[in-house]
Amino acid sequence: MEPKPNSRLNRHQSPSHKLRNSILFLMAILLIVVSFFIWRTISSTKGVVDKSYAGAGLTKSRNVSNVIKSGRPISILLYGTDTGELGRTYRGRTDSMMLLLINPKTKQTTMVSLPRDAMVSIVGYEDTFPQKLNAAYAYGSTATSIKTVEAFLNIPIDFYALVNMGGLANMVNQVGGISVDSPLDFTYSQETAHDYGPNLYRFHKNSDKYEHSDDNGKTWSKSKTKMNGDAALAFSRMRYDDPEGDYGRQKRQRIVLEGLIKKSANVSTLLNKEFMSTISSNVRTDLTFGDMTTMASKYIDAKNDIITEHMQGVSTSYPDSEGNNVSYEVIPQKEKQRATNLIREALGLKYEQTGLPYGGEIPAGLSTTATSLRPVGDNSTATSTSDK
Numbered sequence: 001m002e003p004k005p006n007s008r009l010n011r012h013q014s015p016s017h018k019l020r021n022s023i024l025f026l027m028a029i030l031l032i033v034v035s036f037f038i039w040r041t042i043s044s045t046k047g048v049v050d051k052s053y054a055g056a057g058l059t060k061s062r063n064v065s066n067v068i069k070s071g072r073p074i075s076i077l078l079y080g081t082d083t084g085e086l087g088r089t090y091r092g093r094t095d096s097m098m099l100l101l102i103n104p105k106t107k108q109t110t111m112v113s114l115p116r117d118a119m120v121s122i123v124g125y126e127d128t129f130p131q132k133l134n135a136a137y138a139y140g141s142t143a144t145s146i147k148t149v150e151a152f153l154n155i156p157i158d159f160y161a162l163v164n165m166g167g168l169a170n171m172v173n174q175v176g177g178i179s180v181d182s183p184l185d186f187t188y189s190q191e192t193a194h195d196y197g198p199n200l201y202r203f204h205k206n207s208d209k210y211e212h213s214d215d216n217g218k219t220w221s222k223s224k225t226k227m228n229g230d231a232a233l234a235f236s237r238m239r240y241d242d243p244e245g246d247y248g249r250q251k252r253q254r255i256v257l258e259g260l261i262k263k264s265a266n267v268s269t270l271l272n273k274e275f276m277s278t279i280s281s282n283v284r285t286d287l288t289f290g291d292m293t294t295m296a297s298k299y300i301d302a303k304n305d306i307i308t309e310h311m312q313g314v315s316t317s318y319p320d321s322e323g324n325n326v327s328y329e330v331i332p333q334k335e336k337q338r339a340t341n342l343i344r345e346a347l348g349l350k351y352e353q354t355g356l357p358y359g360g361e362i363p364a365g366l367s368t369t370a371t372s373l374r375p376v377g378d379n380s381t382a383t384s385t386s387d388k
Helices: 023-034 036-041 043-050 064-069 133-139 142-153 165-174 229-237 245-264 273-281 289-298 300-304 333-346 367-372
Strands: 074-081 096-103 108-113 159-164 186-189 200-203 210-213 283-285 306-310 314-319 325-330
Touching (some): 165 245, 165 273, 229 245
Parallel strands (some): 108 306
16 A cells, blocks of 8 residues: 655654764664674575565666676665565665765775655655655655656666664574663663653663663663664664754664664674574665675775765655645755765766756646745745756
8 A cells, every 4th residue: 555645754853964874774774784703704694685586677777796896886775664574565764865876996985864854755656755865765765766766856876775674682592691881861662663662661871781671661671781682773763852963862772873883893793694594584685695605705994984975955844735834954966966966976987967946856836835935045946947
């Protein structure tokens, strides 16, 4: 069943204004960087990796086989979902989206966060405009997300990796838990997304100690210093009570990343089939085992110099079909052009103009509305070629 245009499916959380290594970054690093060691050293991992393979379902913008075999820079669309098992029919929103640009010649990796609340016209679903970028996957598929991002920025996407965020708990448990210091005092329940409710966790500023309560805080467990998977999820998901909002949440996600990487980056963990199986069960990608083997030999040096970038939008709102105002981020053409330039430069491609203001074309009759939603001073036109 397709989501209704501008339904509650698309109405979620303010966008990220700074790229700080998110849970998606965590899973991506474990998949693409740490696991290079495994794919390079033991052939028995092939069966585990093959379980993660799923074709994108579209013809790529360029011959990706030739690109990767020749050792040219590649782009990977990384996005995460939190809807349970990846094989479920219901796809849900992509909770995080970013582009990973790996350049073996400059030995640099550039990570560009894509605002999930960016207002777009989803390719293939233009009649639902306006939509959020993170709704593309829910409306269509992996191919829909790729096409929309490509049209939005006029860039080629060579590969994708879809990560199940719910797999984080299993990964933390597989490494035996992690110990990290909290940057603030807070209490959080995943069931309510606030500081009350069942399965409550309490964390302390500048300390790795935490407690757990099953009765809404009436009684607490003894202090613990090693987080299991559920505690790590609670620690990394709280946003509403953080004075820094989404930025603060991303800082805690980065802390979890560092703790998990530290615990997993040893031979015994990397050779653990259950650990590798956990990764493969929570990742879908169109990178084949052969592609990964090539990356291990030709692209591995790019992991040491990671550059992070983000796109800055202008907040706006637009009523949905029920009359409720939905928040969006409108990305000015100048900012889109900046992002397009840095992405194409990282890929060793020549200069091109960025994509249409909203990616896909604007339906007839909505061009005036689309133009009115552009930021003040934006010198772009919001109409598509079909409107001219």
